[in-house]
Amino acid sequence: SKWYQRRVREGARVLYLTEGAGIGSTDSLVLGIMKHLAGGDTPAVHRGTRQTALARAAAQYAQHPFSADCVSVNHLDTGMFGLSISGHGEEVGDILKASIGVIRELTNPPSDEQLDLAKKKTDTGDHISERYG
Numbered sequence: 001s002k003w004y005q006r007r008v009r010e011g012a013r014v015l016y017l018t019e020g021a022g023i024g025s026t027d028s029l030v031l032g033i034m035k036h037l038a039g040g041d042t043p044a045v046h047r048g049t050r051q052t053a054l055a056r057a058a059a060q061y062a063q064h065p066f067s068a069d070c071v072s073v074n075h076l077d078t079g080m081f082g083l084s085i086s087g088h089g090e091e092v093g094d095i096l097k098a099s100i101g102v103i104r105e106l107t108n109p110p111s112d113e114q115l116d117l118a119k120k121k122t123d124t125g126d127h128i129s130e131r132y133g
Contacts, residue, residue, distance in 0.1 A: 010064075010088060010089055011064075011086060011087065011088060011089060011092075012086070012087060012088070012089045012092040013084075013085070013086045014083075014084075014085040014086075014092055014096055015071070015082065015083070015084055015085075016082045016083040016085070016096060016099075016100070017071065017080045017081065017082035017083075018080070018081055018082055019078060019079070019080065019081070020072060020073065020074060020078065020079030020080045020081035021074060021078070021079050021081075022074060022075065022076055022077045022078055022079060023074045023075065023076055023079075028072075028074045028079060029122060031072045031074075031079070031081045032072055032122035033115070033118045033119060033122050034070070034072070034081075034103070034106050035070040035071070035072040035081075035122075036117070036118035036121045036122055037053070037106055037110055037114060037115075037118045038052065038053055038054050038070040038102055038103060038106060039052020039053050039054045039055060039068075039069070039070060039102075052068075053102045053105075054068040054069065054070060054083075054099050054102050055068055057098040057099060057101060057102045058085075058087075058095040058098050058099055060098060061091055061094035061095050061098055062087055062088070062091050062095055063088070063091065064087065064088035064091060065087070065088075066085070066086060066087035066088070066091065066092075066095055067084070067085070067086045067087070068083065068084075068085050068086075068087075068095060068098075068099045069083070069084045069085075070082075070083060070084075070103070071083065071084050083096065083099050083100070083103070085099060
């Protein structure tokens, strides 16, 4: 896995990515479901924090504004999967560690309700991508 860090003023942005899966593969569906279980593609909140597993885990370490999102990008033959973290420079390492912990916890089976919702979001996203590019 590779990660890149770019400092902007007092903030930092970290992308912690690994190779994903190609469009239409079974692995791309699994990674899409994992993304939604962790809290990817939730609506933005103008003030406050999105209430996702990633945001709840990161909030324990953040005293400044932050974002923690799961990323799953698929292309024809490959893709990228991982985390996108933004936060205060001194906090971003702890936020990243907490976010990695959330991804590790996805090995534990989710509830049937959580899994069904993630499947629906993944299925909807795939149909929209196929139809509109």
